[in-house]
Amino acid sequence: MIEITGLCKAFAGRRGIGEVQAIQDLSLTVHDHEFLTILGPSGCGKTTLLRALAGLVDWDEGEISIDGKPVRGPGPERSMVFQNFALLPWATVLNNVAFGLELRGVGKKEREEKAAHLIQTVGLSGFEKRLPGELSGGMQQRVGLARALAVEPEVLLMDEPFGALDEQTRRLLQEELLRIWEANRITVIFITHSMEEAVLLGDRVVLMSARPGKIQEIVPVPLARPRSADVDRVSQSEEFVAITSHLWTRLRDMQHELQHRGVEAVAS
Amino acid sequence: MSGGQPASAARHSLPARVWRAVVDSDNFYRLLTLLIIGVAWQLLAINAGGLLIPSFTDTVIALVELLFDPVLWEALLISNQAMIIGFAISVVIGIPLGLAMGRFRAAEQFSDVYLNILLVTPISTLIPLLVMSVGIGLAARIILVVFFTFIMIIVNSRAGVRQVDPSLIEMGRSFGASERQLWQRIILPGAMPAVMAGIRIGLSRAVQGMVIVELLMVSVGIGGLILRYRGFFQADKLYAVIVVIVIEALILISLARWVERRVVPWAPSTSKRASGNRGATR
Numbered sequence: 292m293i294e295i296t297g298l299c300k301a302f303a304g305r306r307g308i309g310e311v312q313a314i315q316d317l318s319l320t321v322h323d324h325e326f327l328t329i330l331g332p333s334g335c336g337k338t339t340l341l342r343a344l345a346g347l348v349d350w351d352e353g354e355i356s357i358d359g360k361p362v363r364g365p366g367p368e369r370s371m372v373f374q375n376f377a378l379l380p381w382a383t384v385l386n387n388v389a390f391g392l393e394l395r396g397v398g399k400k401e402r403e404e405k406a407a408h409l410i411q412t413v414g415l416s417g418f419e420k421r422l423p424g425e426l427s428g429g430m431q432q433r434v435g436l437a438r439a440l441a442v443e444p445e446v447l448l449m450d451e452p453f454g455a456l457d458e459q460t461r462r463l464l465q466e467e468l469l470r471i472w473e474a475n476r477i478t479v480i481f482i483t484h485s486m487e488e489a490v491l492l493g494d495r496v497v498l499m500s501a502r503p504g505k506i507q508e509i510v511p512v513p514l515a516r517p518r519s520a521d522v523d524r525v526s527q528s529e530e531f532v533a534i535t536s537h538l539w540t541r542l543r544d545m546q547h548e549l550q551h552r553g554v555e556a557v558a559s
Numbered sequence: 560m561s562g563g564q565p566a567s568a569a570r571h572s573l574p575a576r577v578w579r580a581v582v583d584s585d586n587f588y589r590l591l592t593l594l595i596i597g598v599a600w601q602l603l604a605i606n607a608g609g610l611l612i613p614s615f616t617d618t619v620i621a622l623v624e625l626l627f628d629p630v631l632w633e634a635l636l637i638s639n640q641a642m643i644i645g646f647a648i649s650v651v652i653g654i655p656l657g658l659a660m661g662r663f664r665a666a667e668q669f670s671d672v673y674l675n676i677l678l679v680t681p682i683s684t685l686i687p688l689l690v691m692s693v694g695i696g697l698a699a700r701i702i703l704v705v706f707f708t709f710i711m712i713i714v715n716s717r718a719g720v721r722q723v724d725p726s727l728i729e730m731g732r733s734f735g736a737s738e739r740q741l742w743q744r745i746i747l748p749g750a751m752p753a754v755m756a757g758i759r760i761g762l763s764r765a766v767q768g769m770v771i772v773e774l775l776m777v778s779v780g781i782g783g784l785i786l787r788y789r790g791f792f793q794a795d796k797l798y799a800v801i802v803v804i805v806i807e808a809l810i811l812i813s814l815a816r817w818v819e820r821r822v823v824p825w826a827p828s829t830s831k832r833a834s835g836n837r838g839a840t841r
Contacts, residue, residue: 345733346733347729347732347733365732365733365734365735366735367735369733370733370734371730371733373726373729373730375726377724377726377727377729377730379727379744379745379748380825381748381751381823381825390734390744391734393744394731394734394735394736394740394744395734395735422825424825442734
């Protein structure tokens with residue numbers, strides 16, 4: 292179980308003036324084996340929240356703990372999938388997937404076996420010896436996913452992993468991710484700015500608002516699992532459409548309010 | 560003959576195919592350029608003529624003579640001693656310094672201003688200074704070569720570290736990499752293409768430094784040879800020596816490029832970039 296209590300994080304603006312409150316007093320509990328999606332407009336602090344969870348940034352106030360242990364930096368029970376894939380351009384697919392294990396001192400034979408297995412899981416068999424530059428974006432993110440899974444994390448942190456991909460690749464990878472996740476059900480925290488993606492994948496959708504970044508609403512997604520078998524039917528179901536349109540209404544209101552406040556700020 | 564397509568080329572006779580291969584190779588056009596320059600040179604020399612401008616053919620003959628003359632090889636040996644030692648010192652000092660400056664702010668703050676001063680200072684102005692302090696021996700020549708070379712290597716190594724994708728470092732940290740592991744697995748390989756480019760540029764600077772120091776300060780080696788031939792108005796030999804220097808520089812640069820391709824095969828080379836994404840599909 293991940294517990295976030297009273298998290299605050301501010302960034303200094305340019306030349307130290309105009310501080311930006313990226314996250315303000317955010318509290319959230321993520322259950323074990325839960326697929327949690329975080330949805331919000333850009334600048335709502337969702338990526339900052341994920342980076343804090345990963346232990347990559349410090350925060351000003353509040354506490355993050357995983358199974359009762361406070362987070363003080365990166366840890367072996369967490370791994371991350373990056374929006375821009377972050378693959379080593381000089382390393383083969385196999386070595387990229389094995390990279391996390393290599394850093395943890397796992398022997399060559401063992402890590403390559405594990406990596407080969409995961410390459411198969413993400414559907415990249417036969418590409419083990421290729422370099423990332425020879426792969427399409429979708430294939431590169433499969434490598435990123437395999438690398439994150441290779442270290443057998445309890446918590447998988449995904450930072451808009453499909454944001455840089457085209458629509459059809461994105462859909463295929465969503466299906467693939469559902470299939471993989473429904474087989475092992477580790478805890479996933481998934482950042483996205485796509486409402487459909489948030490609903491299709493998540494058990495709950497955390498809706499965040501910008502400036503300051505805080506949680507507006509947590510929307511449960513009661514769609515039956517497994518969803519990977521028939522993604523098309525799920526995404527056309529009444530329930531699915533109802534939840535996405537609710538999210539859209541809320542997001543649109545937030546956007547109006549932001550513009551309103553912007554106008555006021557300019558006027559005053 | 561319109562054998563532009565590979566399919567139709569296969570149907571042509573052997574001489575036609577050989578002709579195509581010749582026309583398609585880059586070297587053909589390089590040689591053609593050389594030929595044009597040679598003819599233009601020859602015509603100019605015949606018309607303007609005289610003692611000061613040797614003709615193209617005279618230069619070629621002098622070059623062949625020179626290649627069989629032990630004087631040239633002795634001169635090359637002397638010059639290259641300073642060049643190779645100076646270049647090696649530059650690499651040994653420059654790469655670690657540049658890498659440290661790219662990664663650590665403190666190293667940058669200590670040295671940035673001085674590096675910039677060295678970058679804008681014409682190095683030749685240091686020559687009288689060097690002569691006064693260390694004399695005209697091998698040491699002075701080595702030091703000058705170092706001054707010519709190591710800045711380029713530092714600047715490129717520093718740029719190499721800075722251009723390592725920050726998301727790769729973040730990725731490494733997220734998987735729990737130590738600073739040492741970050742260096743070994745991410746920063747060094749990431750900086751390698753720029754470091755290799757720095758070595759290549761440094762090498763050409765080292766050759767320049769080697770000749771300049773001999774021309775301006777210590778008339779030994781290749782520079783000394785140039786000065787001597789100038790003194791005797793042996794223009795053809797003078798030109799031939801310059802050609803030798805150019806050839807040496809070209810050989811060294813090709814060597815550096817070859818090493819570069821071995822060490823950093825993932826880096827986009829100039830020729831690969833020119834041929835578009837052909838490299839990506841292979």
